Amino acid sequence: MTLKVGDRLPEATFKTMTADGPAEMTTGDLTDGKTVVLFGVPGAFTPTCHQNHLPGFVEHAETLKDKGVDEIAVVSVNDVFVMDAWKQATNPAGNITFLADTAAEFVQSAGLGLGPVPIFGHVRSQRFALIVKDGVVTFQAVEEPGGGTAKTGAATILEALG
Template sequence: MTIKVGDRLPEASFKVMTADGPGEISTSDLTSGKTVVLFGVPGAFTPTCHMNHLPGFVEHAETLKGKGVDEIAVLSVNDVFVMDAWEKASNTAGQIQFLSDTAAEFVEAAGLGLGPAPIFGHLRSQRFALIAKDGEVTFLAIEETPGEATKTGAAAILEALG
């Protein structure tokens, strides 16, 4: 079952790259006491994800934070090294946290899995975006067409924040 507005985000552990190498952060560490924008993508460096979805959040990061967002995070079912390389290649300057849901723990628990798709070879994340306040979902959008990032882009999140 897919999460919905009013639900709590499922607890999961994400891999993140730290100054000391791979580390972990939990859902509650990410969201406790904060307003978080979390968007999921099918794959790092894939055309829509890399050239359309992520850039909007980079461009509007300060505006989102000005509207009360404490943290912006992107999630993909890629390993932590791929997510680290994507962060570096995207020049996000620390504005966005890159989360590796390596075993699809979060996307499966949230009902946001995609596939397995032949192009990716295994279960991935649907393209989604949500706003969570202290771990509770206050906005959720899922793209019906994975190659689009309209309902889940930064402009849609800005509109939802008012």
């Protein structure tokens, strides 16, 4: 199944780093009763993800929240320690939740997996962006493999929010 507008996010459990160490967060924990921007990247610290995709959301986090977004989250098929190191390296000022989809459970169940990709060695996430309201997808965009962030960047999400 490939996720589409009007679908509920599939149940999955992510890993996230807290002050007390690694913890779990489900899709329900992330989205119930909230408007969430969830974007997926092929890998933390990879060039387009690190230099282009994430920085746009860091830069526009307050504007997204002013438009009614309760939470901004990035997901990647990396371990929780890599995602936490990426968070520390990019200093998002607490505005973005970093989610590790360690075994690609979420991206595969949402039809947003990519690969296995030789450069990464296993299944990764496609580059995507979703607006989710109380667990239901209201906007979805997916980039072509190897493409940029024109469909899934913060500017496009701001436009979609009106």
